[in-house]
Amino acid sequence: xxxxxxxSITKRRTRALRQFGAxxxxxxxxxxxxxxxxxxxDHNSPAYLRGIAILLPVFVLxxxxxxxxxxxxxxxxxxxxxxxxxxAIACAATLWVTxxxxxxxxYTDAQALPLVMVAPLxxxxxxIIRAIFALRYR
Amino acid sequence: xxxxVRELRTERGWSQARLGELLSVSRQNIIAIEKExxxxxxxxxxxxxxxxxxxxxxxxxDQ
Numbered sequence: 262x263x264x265x266x267x268x269s270i271t272k273r274r275t276r277a278l279r280q281f282g283a284x285x286x287x288x289x290x291x292x293x294x295x296x297x298x299x300x301x302x303d304h305n306s307p308a309y310l311r312g313i314a315i316l317l318p319v320f321v322l323x324x325x326x327x328x329x330x331x332x333x334x335x336x337x338x339x340x341x342x343x344x345x346x347x348x349a350i351a352c353a354a355t356l357w358v359t360x361x362x363x364x365x366x367x368y369t370d371a372q373a374l375p376l377v378m379v380a381p382l383x384x385x386x387x388x389i390i391r392a393i394f395a396l397r398y399r
Numbered sequence: 400x401x402x403x404v405r406e407l408r409t410e411r412g413w414s415q416a417r418l419g420e421l422l423s424v425s426r427q428n429i430i431a432i433e434k435e436x437x438x439x440x441x442x443x444x445x446x447x448x449x450x451x452x453x454x455x456x457x458x459x460x461d462q
């Protein structure tokens with residue numbers, strides 16, 4: 262490994278921080294929208310309110326998805342390859358975790374994983390995998 | 400795939416960051432290529448060959 266100029270380090274870190282910040286906001290908005298719906302809306306609520314409780318998190322999730330797709334599209338080929346590999350591994354890991362969790366809930370008193378939390382879970386797994394790749398290519 | 404990118408770069412006294420700048424790719428990309436953990440695309444391989452004024456097959460070899 263060889264030294265990287267301070268300007269280059271700062272630029273790279275700023276870009277990464279901006280990306281992380283934007284994703285953190287979107288992830289937070291998604292969880293907040295889900296929790297808001299969970300706390301304030303139920304089966305007896307007016308239809309429009311139930312509609313909002315469904316559509317708001319879906320809208321945020323769609324924004325998140327478009328934002329990340331645009332981010333990956335803008336990456337150079339190597340980073341794009343790493344991101345794509347990480348997504349593939351994260352998808353497989355998410356399937357593994359959710360299936361294992363499902364089996365645990367069948368045979369124990371453990372609580373079922375709320376399906377709405379699959380996206381944040383996949384995102385968390387993805388971030389861990391990206392961090393491992395980043396360390397590997399430091 | 401085996402490659403001689405590290406030798407060619409050090410011969411010219413370039414850092415990995417400098418080579419990355421010349422090729423318009425990240426330093427991590429250069430690290431991965433030099434460690435032979437990543438095979439560059441054909442476009443990047445051609446760019447590397449042009450930069451070092453060599454043929455692609457002089458730099459990249461099949462295992």
